[in-house]
Amino acid sequence: MSLLYVTVPNSEAGEKIANELLQEKWIACANLMPAHKSFFRWEGEIQGSEEHVLILKTRRLDRPALTERIKDLHPYECPCILTIDPIHTNPEFVDWIYKNTEEI
Numbered sequence: 460m461s462l463l464y465v466t467v468p469n470s471e472a473g474e475k476i477a478n479e480l481l482q483e484k485w486i487a488c489a490n491l492m493p494a495h496k497s498f499f500r501w502e503g504e505i506q507g508s509e510e511h512v513l514i515l516k517t518r519r520l521d522r523p524a525l526t527e528r529i530k531d532l533h534p535y536e537c538p539c540i541l542t543i544d545p546i547h548t549n550p551e552f553v554d555w556i557y558k559n560t561e562e563i
Contacts, residue, residue: 460548460556463515463525464541466497468534473513476532480515485525487559488516518560519544 463486467473470491477489492512499506517525526540 460545460553461517461519461522462543462545463513463517463529464539464543465513465515465529465533466510466535466539467491467513468508468510470494470511472534473511476513476529477515479532480528483528484559484561485520485528486515486517487556490514516556518557518562520560520562 465473465476467476473489473491477486477491480486481489490513492514494509494511496507497510522542529540530538
């Protein structure tokens with residue numbers, strides 16, 4: 460299984476991405492975290508804004524295709540999409556992930 464860490468500008472964007480990916484069976488589960496303050500450099504300027512974090516749980520699959528799908532749904536020009544491969548997992552949870560996603 461894999462986790463994807465994706466930042467979004469607001470809960471509406473996070474819900475839209477999560478619901479689309481669930482409908483399309485790219486993911487088995489999504490967690491939308493409350494707003495937090497992010498600081499970053501954009502176009503040469505240091506900026507800060509509130510963002511939410513979306514954690515997506517899926518099987519190990521065609522990551523470039525999933526990344527492109529998230530980019531299609533995402534409002535940012537350059538979204539943060541990070542894949543995290545857990546070292547140790549609960550086998551029953553991994554089975555549940557595979558039962559609730561499709562091989563792409």
